[in-house]
Amino acid sequence: QVQLVESGGGLVKPGRSLRLSCTASGFTFSDYYMTWVRQTPGKGLEWVSTISSAGSATYYADSVNGRFVISRDNAKNSLYLQLTSLRVEDTALYYCTREGQQWLVGPNWFDPWGQGTLVIVSS
């Protein structure tokens, strides 16, 4: 079955870096746009970044542009998010999501979602 499993979250001090990973299985990873969405109790769901199926195009929310970098390794069925210059307001549960339809130019709708990996930024 289609599965997305995130890892790499943790407790980190402001200004530090972290790398999130998402391992995909059960579908042809290279056929899909992939996206990171984060969730906080206060701000709800927030789109973070999207990458095209081949990795040639990337898109970012203004709040993370210049600090986060999305990438993928289609040979390893893996999606990544490099978080740098972390801020307290980056504290959230980070979800890896797949574009809802194969070969569709995204981002559009997200299906499925991983279980999330928690990032806590605190001194």
Next chain:
Amino acid sequence: DIQMTQSPNSLPASVGDRVTITCQASQDIRNNLNWYQQKPGKAPKVLIYETFNLGTGVPSRFSGSGSGTDFTLTISSLQPEDIATYYCQQYESLPITFGQGTRLEIK
């Protein structure tokens, strides 16, 4: 950025009720609107995509309608397993934005 506003924020309802949640976009998003269901402790799951289309395995009691700036998610007969928070999301333009969520509760 396109702002998405859902109403109500919370909705007490009884099993068997017809339930309606609305989502308003701050500008015309045509039919580029999705709905997600999130149960406590779980990741969101797509319910409706492109305004009208049911996600895989989603029961037919869920339906979506609307166009432009005003959209509706309807549950024709509320079931206990429908207790969750519901979010709308637009993809007309970047950044992708979500509504603040509507928490559905059993009355």
